[in-house]
Amino acid sequence: MSAAPDGVQADFPLARLTTIRTGGAATWFARPGEEQALVEMLRWAEGENLAVGLIGSGSNLLVGDDGFQGLAIKLDGDLAAIEREGEVVLCGGGARLPSAAAKTAGWGLSGLEFGINIPGTAGGAVRMNANAYGGELARVLDWIEVCTPAGTDRRRPEQLDFSYRRSNLRPGEVVSRAAFRLCRGDPAAIRATLATMRERRREAQPSGIKTFGSTFKNPDDERAGGRSAGQLLDAAACRGLRQGGARFSEVHANFVENFDGATTADVLELMAAGRRRVHEQFGVELEPEVQVLGAVEWPSGWEL
């Protein structure tokens, strides 16, 4: 094996980089702070035949208990910066969306308000086509830069094939920068919108818990009768259901909470139990929204 580039560490625990706080270590881990270092790491990983996994804020991520065999990357430094060029805001892929929303409000720029409640990064939000309260990422996204071992290329939103919680970005393609085209507004009015959005969120969702937010996508299935995944789980008596140290939240049934030293296996078992109950009761097959990093064993009851 060739020597790892500067900044690449071996055997790095990943649980603390996720909001659910489960899972094992990455065989290799790095926090590149600028594009050249990132591309160099991607080339090294390609040369060594290593899988590459991106970790943003880890707010929709479940890491396998045996960890991730490959190079896990978390963007830092310039690749997590938030800068302004007129009405365009340039975010490093690792920039936190709530920070970008707050900063742009202070600059009197409107359009990123929806990001105040999404505890992820710009890169993770693009990959996941994140959305909240009708705010649409694609509406304000101007372009992204994607790093691969071949270098960096610029893509427009229409090239990303966005649909509900997905884009066409492939594993190992790194969103290193995202540009948002915003419009001018009154900073006080934008801040007031942020405050209202935060308040609405506080009322609807649990806070201060270890969770990755929505576990399952809202189904596009007429048997759901227009109900969200959370409403179906609730109707199937999943609220508060436990497996090991994991439970479906008492406040929001589509949120899994690590309340007492849960493992990823606990979370998967719980997800399988919820999915089975909803299927038995309504015939609806819930699909996970949460992304998995590393190998996991899906419980035997997962397949319906």
Ligand SMILES: Cc1cc2nc3c(=O)[nH]c(=O)nc-3n(C[C@H](O)[C@H](O)[C@H](O)COP(=O)(O)OP(=O)(O)OC[C@H]3O[C@@H](n4cnc5c(N)ncnc54)[C@H](O)[C@@H]3O)c2cc1C
């Ligand atoms: C309390 C709570 C509330 C939430 N509310 C919402 C909500 O209202 N709306 C919503 O859409 N989501 C919500 N989420 C889910 C989550 O915040 C979003 O999916 C977010 O976009 C994930 O970003 P992240 O940086 O945390 O990505 P991660 O969770 O770290 O990763 C998610 C996926 O994106 C990939 N990825 C991360 N960074 C990059 C990058 N730079 N380049 C390429 N791929 C990358 C990862 O490899 C992984 O496949 C919520 C989560 C929590 C915990």
